[in-house]
Amino acid sequence: MKNNLLLGITGSIAASKTEKLYNSLKDQYNIKFVSTSEGLKYLDDNFKINNNIISSWDNETGSPHIELSRWADKFVIYPATANFISKLNNGISDDILSATALMYKDSIYIAPAMHEEMYINEVTQENILELSKKHIFCGPKYGKLDIGDEGLGRLLEPDELINIIEKTKEKIIVTSGPTFENIDLVRGITNSSSGKQGRAIAYELLSKGYDVIYIHSDLINPVPHARNITYSSSDDLYQSILKNIKDVKKIYMTSAVSDFIPEKFNKKMSRESGELFLKLSPNIDIIKTIKSQYKDIKVIGFSAQLDDNLNFEKINTKNCDYLVINNLKDNYFGSDNNKIFIIDRDKLIYESSVENKNIIAQHIVKNTTS
Ligand SMILES: Cc1cc2nc3c(=O)[nH]c(=O)nc-3n(C[C@H](O)[C@H](O)[C@H](O)COP(=O)(O)O)c2cc1C
Structure with missing residues (x-):
């Protein structure tokens, strides 16, 4: 009937x-x-x-x-x-x-x-x-x-x-935006990532019927019809991924994650204290850590570089499935446009021209979902 x-x-x-x-x-x-x-x-x-x-x-x-x-x-x-x-x-x-x-x-x-x-x-x-x-x-x-x-x-x-x-399409996590690492109770280290590319990828996946969990920096806007989860520090981001990873088939790691974690002063630093030194320790590699535990989840990493190097060393070190490379010299954080290269572990899969980030998102989704 x-x-x-x-x-x-x-x-x-x-x-x-x-x-x-x-x-x-x-x-x-x-x-x-x-x-x-x-x-x-x-x-x-x-x-x-x-x-x-x-x-x-x-x-x-x-x-x-x-x-x-x-x-x-x-x-x-x-x-x-x-x-x-x-x-x-x-x-x-x-x-x-x-x-x-x-x-x-x-x-x-x-x-x-x-x-x-x-x-x-x-x-x-x-x-x-x-x-x-x-x-x-x-x-x-x-x-x-x-x-x-x-x-x-x-x-x-x-x-x-x-x-x-x-159809119930597969569950996908998209992470987006900068991380914020506190150095004292009121200050922190962040970066200029706007989250525009991650947001555009979330929209594209939603329009294709995927169940999208949009884990984004609390400094940027949600995607109103995704499942929205916010983070501040890179550890929040990592914990949010782990909390939501059940049944997830793919992760687009578009977030710009801090490479270093500062030692935190548990007070508001004052200039009266005179010269201070900040100790920075290398952060964990979130993609590598996740891939080592969840081998079946496809992870798409992003590499914002200052050159067009097809970074096969990086994709293999991180152990992710695809790496999307963009050159910040040509399209800096926050720009509406982007130019990307997509590589897998041994070859170039796709090279775009300079296009609006929403069109770039269509290329990324098309070349990484099959
Ligand atoms: C040619 C034309 C096209 C329109 N297209 C849209 C549209 O795509 N989306 C929209 O929200 N409103 C659009 N509007 C405005 C709506 O028709 C208007 O807000 C109307 O009050 C909606 O009534 P409804 O929500 O009761 O159908 C358009 C109006 C005109 C004259």
């Missing part, structure tokens, strides 16, 4: 893709549609004539928001506007779709589509972060947007969405 799938549509120009999603799903599911009045505007006329798309209480009898929410085994909002996401997070139910969503007991698959500025707006980010506690966000991804723009906010393609609702 087929399961019931309720397809919610909201007022994004990307709503025109709903028809394709419907065509890919209609053999497996009984499908019903609920749309906002704005969503209707972006649907093809024939599609509207041939399907019963519920969009207003006026044309219905009974309480369709109650009946539909109880009928649906799966509920997918494709696409979801910033407005709809905000309404859902605030419990607003002033139309049939938002009322049905508020009635629905289980997790809803929500596929956002909007311009990057709307998506990265802190209100939208907070709404997604909050809703992610219950619901499953599917994308967005980086790509072409309305009016010829490019950015983070593109709706997932129908097959990418189906990947998420049909």
Whole structure:
């Protein structure tokens, strides 16, 4: 017997893709549609004539928001506007779709589509972060947007969405951002890593349906629809990886981890004490330590260098599966662009040109997941 799938549509120009999603799903599911009045505007006329798309209480009898929410085994909002996401997070139910969503007991698959500025707006980010506690966000991804723009906010393609609702893909850890090693109670040693590349990799993996644990520095922002865990020092990072490693198949070690650990003064250092010397001891190699204990987990290391040396010695010493090399001289920490080489233990696998870090993330994921 087929399961019931309720397809919610909201007022994004990307709503025109709903028809394709419907065509890919209609053999497996009984499908019903609920749309906002704005969503209707972006649907093809024939599609509207041939399907019963519920969009207003006026044309219905009974309480369709109650009946539909109880009928649906799966509920997918494709696409979801910033407005709809905000309404859902605030419990607003002033139309049939938002009322049905508020009635629905289980997790809803929500596929956002909007311009990057709307998506990265802190209100939208907070709404997604909050809703992610219950619901499953599917994308967005980086790509072409309305009016010829490019950015983070593109709706997932129908097959990418189906990947998420049909399959449980493997669990992957992405670490991102700098470490902070205290030298006294208020100061520390850190580095200028922005976390942009790790964040872009997390987005790319999420859009492919992976279950992403985003272990990131508390100095950088979360990825709202990943499982977020923060760290400060490299030891916090190491402990967080160990705590979450069960069933993990891959780790992208994008974090810029301190090579040295300072001896910590357990007070606030004062200039009155005169000249001080800081003792730095070499840190553990987190990748090497993890690989020695968890041989089956594929680890992708990152090497920020001041040259383009294909560092086979490093990959073999660390014992990781792939090493992604970038040259800080050309694309310093924090830049939006990057150029990378990917090597395995004995050969060059991929060389990119200088591209946006979101596109680089697509190359990295493509060449390290198979
Ligand atoms: C041409 C056009 C395209 C739009 N595309 C989007 C979009 O992709 N994402 C979004 O959040 N809002 C988009 N909007 C704005 C929404 O349509 C607007 O916020 C509307 O109130 C959403 O209503 P709904 O959430 O009830 O469907 C677009 C508006 C226009 C006129």
